[in-house]
Amino acid sequence: MDEVFSIFLEEFGAPIDRQEVPASSIDRYRGKLPNQLLAYWAEHGWCGYGDGIFWIVNPQEYESVVASWIEGTELEKYDTYHLIARGAFGDMYLWGEKTGYSLKITSFLSRCVIDDFKPTPEQMDRNLQDFLLIADVEANDFGDLFKPARKKLGILRHDEMYGFVPAIMLGGPDTLDHLEKVKAVEHLIFLSQLAELEPYNFSDIQF
Template sequence: MADEDFEYFLTKLPLSIPGPQCTDEHVRTYTGLVPDCLISYWQEFGFSGFGNGTAWLVDPIEWKLTTEEILLDSVQHPRLGDDAQYIPFARSAFGKVWFWTPGYGVSLVVEPVRGTMFFRQPARDLSVSGLEGTMKAFFGASDSERFDFLDREEQPMFDRVYEHLGALQFDELYGFAPGLRIGGAAIVEATHLFQIHVHMALLRSVIGDHWYVAG
């Protein structure tokens, strides 16, 4: 059974698009690296989409290459060492990704479509139970606004893009063509379905070493 925080998350963003299942390899590899509650979410819900695909649980094994060699190949978190681990655990329909670092909490938020990277402060309580609470609170406090994308008029886009393009598969995202970093516009008419890892690599090639960094 999901805990109280995740049950509350589901009232706002119900399970909508079943994704791949959690395997024994996921449990073996990530026990002790991510909070137990996250593994229980994987086991109960798989790597699925919620709220019609507004939000997704991320498979860190599937994302390993994209994380280490594409998105975060040159990242240096100002509060973490070179050996820090960044484990993707949630993403939006538009490719915004949240990363967890063992013993630290939510460490990094990356939004490749805009080329932005936000370094997070450590969790207030770095005990095992405190980090567990941090993960639960992330989902309990999440709603569609956290995962949506604002257009050029600062209006949320997800519902309109969903109507325009239809539902995502687990390995897809909504993207823009032309891309925003090369002069494209954040309008519904410019959105397309893309294979997520291919598109992440394309966006990363456009960003180069020129991330917009905060935190």
């Protein structure tokens, strides 16, 4: 295990609900995602961390999610994106084939942060490691609700997230009483249909 992933594990803790990554998935994304990420997949699998507050995921399972958020927007013209990680409440971390880690979508608010930095091919592995080094538990814990949600609703599986019902964008309260354990793919697609994706105001940015 390299130093970067060791630091990541110090922040988030031991993995849960590990899925082994087949060689076919690594071959599928070679040249599209950084070699360093594919190496982490091979060694560590697709897993949840921090008791499920943060997940490194199979991008293929989320292709329909990415399409539902990106298609018809300017982002579609900008790059080809793959969802490589997500948070327990629906923060989505997307990797651009040309721009690296350049897009974060906060699905339950329909807001995004876009980075226009374009790493060279030689910088992609470093960009991926930088992404893991800046990831932290607090940024994925909406309103300090993760621990209460886990206690009330149970630990998430790899295909689950905590979702507000009714959704915040439909006027629902962002409280524990209105959180449910939901299927991640289906809920993220549902959220994409509620409001147009917009960038955060500069003063709100938390990348």
